[in-house]
Amino acid sequence: MEGAAMNAVVPMTVPLNAYLAVGTILFVIGLAGALLKRNTLSIFLSIELMMNAVNLLVLAYARMRGDATGQMVVFFVIAIAAAEAAVGLAIFVALFRARRTIDVDRLSSLKW
């Protein structure tokens, strides 16, 4: 497929549905972590996993359509995740210094 295949869609060896299944399973695992974990840091990790699962889905569809714009979307998601991680972790450090815990069950001052 070198060179000549740039303008023809090469069929995928691994079916698209396999990628979709893996991405969706990873997303659901991340969702379970985000809902069930008690440590704020672990919840944040789970959210990162969910973003990556969606990235995989976007890449799979981009590959299927043979369109590089999907890769651009993933590029932006990764960059925004970096910004989000910096601010989020700074918030956790500040939170820990103020309250000495980052257990979600202990942090209820914003609750109605």
Next chain:
Amino acid sequence: MSLELVVFAIASGLAIVSALAMVVVKTPVKSVISLVLTFFALAVLSVLLSAPFIAALQVIVYAGAILVLFLFVVMLLNLTQEAEGHDERPIQRLLGLVSVVALGGLLLGVTLKAGAPPVPAAGGPIANVKDEIPILGRLLFSDHLLAFEALSVLLLLAAVGALILSKRRFD
């Protein structure tokens, strides 16, 4: 069975197992390490999807930068174990589990049913790294130039915000 299928099976199996380990494990450090494994497996999957540039970004930015940042915070806060003791909200946790299983089944069903839409044969898949980088670069600096500039401002703001947040004094 082709080589690509074998690599796909190994990488996706590793990704799912280590993601499960990330959720199940109690120690935050082990959680972060297993998420690193997941991201490496996802990088392999990106290569299979003929996106080697994204795979490199995945390893450098996600596994290299973001998760190292996580590890630093874990060590800084000295988080050895998730808080032990009895669960204070068993009903909420059960409801959470039920909704995860329900939503997971629903999502899986819908995505697999949606599957492949009819392909509008627009362009071809990107063949190799040598051809890919110029295409991505051209896209980034023509169609997505405004988003790119906005992104650089966002990253600067995030850096300044993180600095201000971590310098603040608490009495």
